[in-house]
Amino acid sequence: MRLIVIALMMAVVSLSSAADKRVELSVGEFPPYISDSLPEKGILAELVTQAFGYSGYQTEYQFYPWKRAFHLARGGVSNGSLMWMKSKKRENSFYFSSPVFYLNQNFFYLKSRFPNGFEWNSMKDLDQYHIGGTLGYFYGKEFEQAEKELLIHVHRKSSDSINFMRLLEEKIDLFPIELCAGYALLRKLYPDKLQLFAHSSEPINSSPRYAIFPKLRSDSLELLKALNHGLSKVDLTKAQTRLYLSCIPEE
Secondary structure: OHHHHHHHHHHHHHHHHHHHOEEEEEEOOEOOOEOOOOHHHOHHHHHHHHHHHOOOOEEEEEEOOHHHHHHHHHOOOOOEEEEEOOOHHHHOOEEEOOOOEEEEEEEEEEOOOOOOOOOOOOHHHHOOOEEEEEOOOOOOHHHHHHHHOOOOEEEEEOOHHHHHHHHHOOOOOEEEEEHHHHHHHHHHHOOOOHHHEEEOOOOOEEEEEEEEEEOOOOOHHHHHHHHHHHHOOOOHHHHHHHHHHHHOOOO
């Protein structure tokens, strides 16, 4: 009888331990990388889930507007968040993981405007074009400096959707946006006109994105270590290549 009681107690402890190894991340919508409507919550979520799995953690994603997702993580309500760029200000509040993914921003354009494709080498190559931009978005230090010094003609609007509409109406020549997010938005906005658009092969900006864990939580360093351990075992280059091949339309 005593052996049975001990076995039951061990089983309860084991189940409790498994339940405790759960990570809840507050995130927003950014298809195809992460979305509540995608299988496995998107390829980025799939990677993070796999990485945490190496240390026995189960990962849950709670979706909010991005600003709220960030504040929930900073306040320690959630265990952390994903898809953030590193800054000194954020490092005051968060531990940053190893890079989870690299996001490339490319110029989108109409094939009718550039029938031979569009390529560029420096900001000087862009001064003859009208370039769209979204308010509050960062397109790399070089682009931001050229915009500030009026070396390029940038017309910022309130959303990516408005910029794609202006591109289609030929009110702008170029619009920079993250490559796969751009094609995902075009599929939503103009599914029957997707073949009218193309993108430059040279990105204007490539930035690493990180998972963040609030410094005020006592378990954050343990989760940071677990995720970094898992990321070292995941083939991130293969995953990124697979994503780009899947998001770019076939000719």
